[in-house]
Amino acid sequence: MFQGGTAAAAIDKYLAAFPGASVVSLTPHPEPATGIMLAELDLAGLRVLVSDSAVKDAFDFTPSTSLFVDVADRVVLERLVAELGEGGATLMPLGEYGFSTAFAWVNDRFGVSWQLNLP
Structure with a gap:
């Protein structure tokens, strides 16, 4: 879970880094300002789920x-x-x-x- 709405930038970075990487699915939060609710990536066969936290957590x-x-x-x-x-x-x-x-x-x-x- 990413803080500060950085999930989209992370997805772009991972898609550029991994040969043949793809977005399997992507659902935005209902309010665009809160970013990505859930995305599934395929990074060279490794399935990774990515999301933006809708709240600021005390951890990273x-x-x-x-x-x-x-x-x-x-x-x-x-x-x-x-x-x-x-x-x-x-x-x-x-x-x-x-x-x-x-x-x-x-x-x-x-x-x-x-x-x-x-x-």
Whole structure:
């Protein structure tokens, strides 16, 4: 759930970052000023639900919960790390950590945590 009406911008970012990504469904809040009630995205086979909070909550995203994405191509992995990490924070830079060929962990500019892996 996104704060401050940022779900639409996050959707645009994710659609641009993931090759072949698509919006499966999208329902706006009845009042446009409150953004997206619920959207379902397909991000390279990972189904993700996205919504704008209609109220300001006292919490936001935390890296203790991450979206874990396996990719089959190093070029795609590098692109995802760059795109999703832009304006966010790198928790583990792209590298070899012994448990995969290549791995990175980033928080995007919306606060969503992504663990990106090339098995």
